[in-house]
Amino acid sequence: MAQVLTQFDTIAAISTPIGEGGISIVRLSGEDAIEIANKVFKGKDLEQVATHTIHYGHIIDPETKKVVDEAMVSVMKGPKTFTREDVVEINCHGGMVVTNEILQLLLANGARMADPGEYTKRAFMNGRIDLTQAESVMDIIRAKTDKSREIAMNQLKGGLLGQIRELRQNLLDTMAQEEVNIDYPEYDMDDMTGNQMKEVAQQVSKKIEKLLLTAQEGKIMRNGLATAIVGRPNVGKSSLLNYLTQDEKAIVTDIAGTTRDTLEEYVSIKNIPLKLIDTAGIHETEDKVEKIGVERSKKAVQDADLVLLLLDGSRELSDEDKELLDFTKFKKRIIILNKSDLGSKITREMIQKITDSPVIMTSILERNNLDSLATEIEKMFFSGLENSANQVMVTNQRQAGLLQKARQSLQEVITGVDSSMPLDLVQIDLKDAWDTLGEITGESTPDELITELFSQFCLGK
Known part of the structure; x- marks a missing residue:
């Protein structure tokens, strides 16, 4: 892990959502955090x-x-803090004006405005967490279901970190054995070391493949399953959206073409977690506005992870229905x-x-x-991931891409x-392979990549 940093300036930011509320929190972190807070605090x-x-x-x-x-x-002295630095949190009344005025006072008295994700970046740089745990912090914030929150909490506890470190140690032990062979060639252990290299590469590669199998589920849990609700006009798309959201999000009428844009x-x-996209009915039309809606609907289908294709079962299968069946045939639907x-008029057997x-x-x-819809999606x-909340899971494309790269090196x-x-x-x-696995945890990651990763975090975290 990285060495503890001692020369960072003191940063400040609002750590609660901007707007009206019961309480807002302005956070300071750095070696001068307590001194700066003391300048603006009247009390102890x-x-x-x-x-x-x-x-x-x-x-x-x-x-x-x-x-x-x-x-x-609140006064919290390092190293027993999130950033391992001195941290002060000012709990004030929630309101845009008062919260911002307190922040400006801190900036005027020696603090610097924190960059997005800088608190978490300092926690990483100071050895408090690794990159997988840092990413899990944002996963917790963005979690859309209890299960996705549980998976993120498992990552924050170091689930993936532990597995990656174990794989790296296996490779390191094998590399050390080869170094001995290079230093003492008189023992002629090439055959034994070569077989050991191959065996370890195969073992580590299998464990990587097992992790990669979780990548699709991890992506869905992190970002939601992009789900396009499609069909020709007036087949019930907006009614399905309203049922699933338990809210009147879409206007429902018996007039075809009510929905003219994606919701x-x-x-x-x-x-x-499903990211539902209610699309305009896909059909031939001369209406310029409807045409735009239809094109956006087709784009939503192309980008979707899942398509829910609605057909009016009380009517004969129309040419437009057949076109939609053909248009979505290569999608999971x-x-x-x-x-x-x-x-x-349309039966399951016919379809x-x-x-x-x-x-x-x-x-x-x-x-x-409608309960069977959830069963089919699951x-x-x-399939086979009943206890996914408790297992180690690859939750983003960065992790998956590096695992694939490491597996390729092991195949070499x-x-x-x-x-x-x-x-x-x-x-x-x-x-x-050893270096690539280290990029997942941040133990061998270029500084530019670290900066880019943390810049995606929200301000104040």
Whole structure:
């Protein structure tokens, strides 16, 4: 881990959402945090109080002596803090004006405005957390279901970190053995070391493959399953959106073409986060506005992870229905035959002669058989992951890409040994895999990448 930093300046930022609320928190971190806070606080001498204590008083402007707000101030001395630096948190009344005025006082008295994610970056740079744990902090903030929050908490506890470190140690032990072989060539242990390299490369590669199998589920838990609700006009798309969100998000009428643009909403179905996209009905039209809506609907289908294709089961399969079945045939999809309360002109058997996509018969109006929709989604994307909240999971593309790169380097090791390449050349690929795995945790990550990663965090975190 990185060495503890001692020359960072003191930073300040508002750590609660901007707007009206009961309480706002302005946070300071750095070696001068307590001194700066003491300049604007009237109450106890913060430089004399015990660590991890909270104190009542008032925030004042040291120049005008004007009282800005009544506040509770927490003092936490490093290294037992999130950043491992001295941290002060000013709990004031929630409001844009008063919170910003306190922040400006801190900046005027020696603090610097924190960059986005700088508190978490300092926690990483000071050895408090690794990169996988830093990413899990944002996953917790952005969690859309209990399960995604549990997975992020598992990462924050160091679940992925522990596995990556174990894999790196296996590779390091093997590289050390090869170094001994290079230093003492008289023992001629090339065959044994080569076999050991190959065996370890195979073992580590298998463990990497197991982690990569979780990448799709991790992506869904992190970002939500992009789900496009499509169909021709007036088949019940907006009614389905309203049912799933338990709210009247979309206008529902018996007039075709009511929805003229895409509507988005997050929902949780059996703890699976769905980013629902209610699209305009896809059909031929001369209306310029409707045409734009139809094009956006087609784009939503192309970008979706899952398509919910609604057909009016009470009417014969139309040419437009057939075009939609063809247009979505290469997507993961569930076909919903709606309006079963009006009789069935389209049956499950008819559709399954065309496709093997799951088919659900329902009446959205009467809420019939809609529970099976969640079951089909779970089967399609989360088969065999009943306890996913407790398992180590790859949660973003950065981690998945580096695991794939490390696996490729290990395959080069196996190929090199099988081809009787000199082991000092094979060792280069082994070290590449070791370095790549280190990029996941941040133990061998370029400074530019670290800066880019933390710049995606919210201000004040």
